[in-house]
Amino acid sequence: MDSENEVLMKESIKMMTDMIVLCATLALSLFFWVLSLTISTYYGTLQPVSPWRWLFSILIPLVMSIRAMKRGSLDRSGALGALLVGFVLLMANFSFFASLLTFFLTSSKLTRWGGAQKKKIDAEYKEGGQRNWVQVFCNGGVPTELALLYMIEVGPGEIPIDFGKQYSASWMCLSLVGALACCSGDTWASEVGPVLSQSQPRLITTWKEVPAGTNGGVTPVGLVASFLGGLVVGVAYFVTQLLFISDLHLADPQWPIMVYGGVAGLLGSMLDSFLGAHMQYSGFDSSIGKVVSYESATTRRICGKPILDNNAVNLFSSVLIALILPGFAWGMWPR
Numbered sequence: 001m002d003s004e005n006e007v008l009m010k011e012s013i014k015m016m017t018d019m020i021v022l023c024a025t026l027a028l029s030l031f032f033w034v035l036s037l038t039i040s041t042y043y044g045t046l047q048p049v050s051p052w053r054w055l056f057s058i059l060i061p062l063v064m065s066i067r068a069m070k071r072g073s074l075d076r077s078g079a080l081g082a083l084l085v086g087f088v089l090l091m092a093n094f095s096f097f098a099s100l101l102t103f104f105l106t107s108s109k110l111t112r113w114g115g116a117q118k119k120k121i122d123a124e125y126k127e128g129g130q131r132n133w134v135q136v137f138c139n140g141g142v143p144t145e146l147a148l149l150y151m152i153e154v155g156p157g158e159i160p161i162d163f164g165k166q167y168s169a170s171w172m173c174l175s176l177v178g179a180l181a182c183c184s185g186d187t188w189a190s191e192v193g194p195v196l197s198q199s200q201p202r203l204i205t206t207w208k209e210v211p212a213g214t215n216g217g218v219t220p221v222g223l224v225a226s227f228l229g230g231l232v233v234g235v236a237y238f239v240t241q242l243l244f245i246s247d248l249h250l251a252d253p254q255w256p257i258m259v260y261g262g263v264a265g266l267l268g269s270m271l272d273s274f275l276g277a278h279m280q281y282s283g284f285d286s287s288i289g290k291v292v293s294y295e296s297a298t299t300r301r302i303c304g305k306p307i308l309d310n311n312a313v314n315l316f317s318s319v320l321i322a323l324i325l326p327g328f329a330w331g332m333w334p335r
Helices: 001-044 051-070 076-092 093-111 115-121 133-156 167-195 222-246 254-279 310-331
Strands: 282-285 290-292 299-303
Touching: 051 076, 051 093, 076 093, 076 133, 076 299, 093 133, 093 167, 093 222, 133 310, 167 222, 167 254, 167 310, 254 290, 254 310
Parallel strands: none
Antiparallel strands: 282 290, 282 299
């Protein structure tokens, strides 16, 4: 009887907590809506944002962050970071958030896949790949900054990529997609390559065979996976445009965004490997039989120097892709 009462009490507390969170979310969205109305009154160039957009921008990232924390994909700090990143991207552009969500969901699934094989290779393997706030912002920090700049430029809302009509905003959209595709491609390569690859990795700088888990090591399977990882981000962006933009036929073709995502994923993964081979230390620790990122008496150096960690390499790669790749896209985009 006592156990039944405890279960009922826990369910009641959970229901009350959900109601409080929902009411707080509604109040917060209405506050932001009133604030945007007030600002637009004094600054005529700014358009008020729909209260529904405020509500969805708060509620959906909140639900996703809580769910990810319960499933072990994020710790508490990572959930707070993801909530902020998700709010900004969803407020700015639905296509931005769709790309982010696709990257996060697919990467989380792949991180859990083949855990037994990865545990044999990776000395720092964590069950479920639980991410903290540092990892969230190294992957989502660049897109968040770009989304903020996008809102300053054109305001919240969806626009087609069209360099002739919206040059700077189109550039920001491609930069954001490139950064997310870069992170997605690198994650897919890191998670799929060790499980499916039948060949020994080769160091991207010298093309010599290296042990699995070496920073800078690449395989054909990993490179294909990196292209596919970027491609799914581009597809998510393109499909969301089809759903929410009614006048796409008046703009430049939008399908190249899918190819662009795949290329950004592949090049981003290769750039990540190149930086990792030079700026991340990799050594083989004979005492545990695995590749490690620290120096010790039992460790034989393979490549790299202890300058950056994996999070910093991911951040640098996404920044470079976001800065460089849109220029090539602008020159090759069909008009």
